[in-house]
Amino acid sequence: EAGVTQFPSHSVIEKGQTVTLRCDPISGHDNLYWYRRVMGKEIKFLLHFVKESKQDESGMPNNRFLAERTGGTYSTLKVQPAELEDSGVYFCASSRKGRIYGYTFGSGTRLTVV
Amino acid sequence: GDSVTQMEGPVTLSEEAFLTINCTYTATGYPSLFWYVQYPGEGLQLLLKATKADDKGSNKGFEATYRKETTSFHLEKGSVQVSDSAVYFCALSDQNSNSGYALNFGKGTSLLVTP
Numbered sequence: 209e210a211g212v213t214q215f216p217s218h219s220v221i222e223k224g225q226t227v228t229l230r231c232d233p234i235s236g237h238d239n240l241y242w243y244r245r246v247m248g249k250e251i252k253f254l255l256h257f258v259k260e261s262k263q264d265e266s267g268m269p270n271n272r273f274l275a276e277r278t279g280g281t282y283s284t285l286k287v288q289p290a291e292l293e294d295s296g297v298y299f300c301a302s303s304r305k306g307r308i309y310g311y312t313f314g315s316g317t318r319l320t321v322v
Numbered sequence: 323g324d325s326v327t328q329m330e331g332p333v334t335l336s337e338e339a340f341l342t343i344n345c346t347y348t349a350t351g352y353p354s355l356f357w358y359v360q361y362p363g364e365g366l367q368l369l370l371k372a373t374k375a376d377d378k379g380s381n382k383g384f385e386a387t388y389r390k391e392t393t394s395f396h397l398e399k400g401s402v403q404v405s406d407s408a409v410y411f412c413a414l415s416d417q418n419s420n421s422g423y424a425l426n427f428g429k430g431t432s433l434l435v436t437p
């Protein structure tokens with residue numbers, strides 16, 4: 209099966225601009241997660257979708273971040289306006305319903321805000 | 323809250339050396355424990371897991387034992403290869419926590435194995 213696909217793989221934007229990251233999960237995976245790794249720090253949970261519903265968004269840093277998963281397929285994560293501290297690697301993962309051990313991660317999007 | 327602490331890197335070893343990467347955790351419930359690996363240019367991959375105390379996870383020559391008494395899940399390999407060069411992340415998932423199936427990661431340990 210195809211893996212989790214994220215794009216772009218890299219993005220460099222100026223402070224104040226808007227960026228949208230996309231994640232295509234494995235087909236049939238109801239669960240979709242976003243994580244972020246800021247340089248030198250832990251990978252942090254951002255949010256969890258079950259199909260198109262936000263199950264848990266407790267990790268979203270602030271209201272400049274908006275995640276959507278229309279139709280329960282792919283997901284987007286928009287940062288508007290971007291700040292310097294948003295730089296990092298954004299990972300997406302998916303898993304089947306009820307499978308906490310079956311996460312498959314994408315390769316990540318490296319976001320640099322200058 | 324739940325947290326994971328792993329040894330800082332980078333770790334540099336010669337091929338065939340013994341590897342230990344320390345990982346300790348704090349959790350309010352009964353977490354499952356994981357080691358993930360990220361090879362250069364790739365996504366995170368599950369390396370091994372353990373779901374209850376005294377379980378041993380193993381894969382590709384790597385092992386880790388879930389030690390509840392010391393709240394540890396140290397990663398070991400008896401003889402590393404150049405191809406093991408990667409970043410290793412210890413993680414836990416506590417289904418009893420508010421974040422459900424979310425993973426809590428350590429900061430990652432970079433391993434470089436030289437010929």
